[in-house]
Amino acid sequence: xxxxxxxxxxxxxxxxxxxxxxxxxxxxxxxxxxxxxxxxxxxxxx
Numbered sequence: 680x681x682x683x684x685x686x687x688x689x690x691x692x693x694x695x696x697x698x699x700x701x702x703x704x705x706x707x708x709x710x711x712x713x714x715x716x717x718x719x720x721x722x723x724x725x
Contacts, residue, residue: 709717 708720712720
């Protein structure tokens with residue numbers, strides 16, 4: 680039971696870190712590419 684709790688905590692922490700990094704990566708890409716470049720990027724990625 681204790682191992683399950685630890686694994687659940689590690690999984691939750693990894694998802695939180697992934698979400699935070701994704702948020703900052705979104706900001707960086709949007710600023711780097713600019714309005715038009717980011718629009719093209721989003722269009723191409725969908």
